[in-house]
Amino acid sequence: MSSLRLLSSVARRSTSFSLARRGYADISEKLNLSLTLPHKTIFNSQDVVQVNIPAESGDMGILSNHVPSIESLRPGVVEVIESNGTQKFFVSSGFATVHPNNKLTINVVEGAPLEDFSLEAVRSNLQDALKTAAGNGSEAEKTEARIEADVYEAIQHALAK
DSSP: OOHHHHHHHHHHHOSSOOOOOOOSOOTTSOEEEEEEOSSOEEEEEEEEEEEEEEETTEEEEEOTTOOOEEEEEOSEEEEEEETTEEEEEEEOSEEEEEETTTEEEEEESSEEEGGGOOHHHHHHHHHHHHHHHHSSSOHHHHHHHHHHHHHHHHHHHHHHO
């Protein structure tokens, strides 16, 4: 018997077991967001209306009552929308975990407020990384430089918006 049929059968027989129905998100409720690096928390709030994340599967928005899930993050911008404004953070990679009861945790390897980046410095570092990736170094050095260039390209794209 498939697990879905088994679950349906148990649900019909049990009066104490019920399957919760999901509906549209209710934006009157708020998200409890924690955005953390391995060594510190860079954002924590219980008054978040929506969070937009750069998931590996594509950009996605998270509202209250979102279905519990885990998403892998690619380099990009996490946009936090609160009642009193919006904040943007650049993250290199990590995971976003949507928990029940409107809790969202985002754990990233590196991240900082987008306003902390200088477009000129990013462009300069990108050129250096591209030179190293195309140079005569070892394969490990070239691979590391290509990853660095990918991150700088993502930051440059985020700053250009």
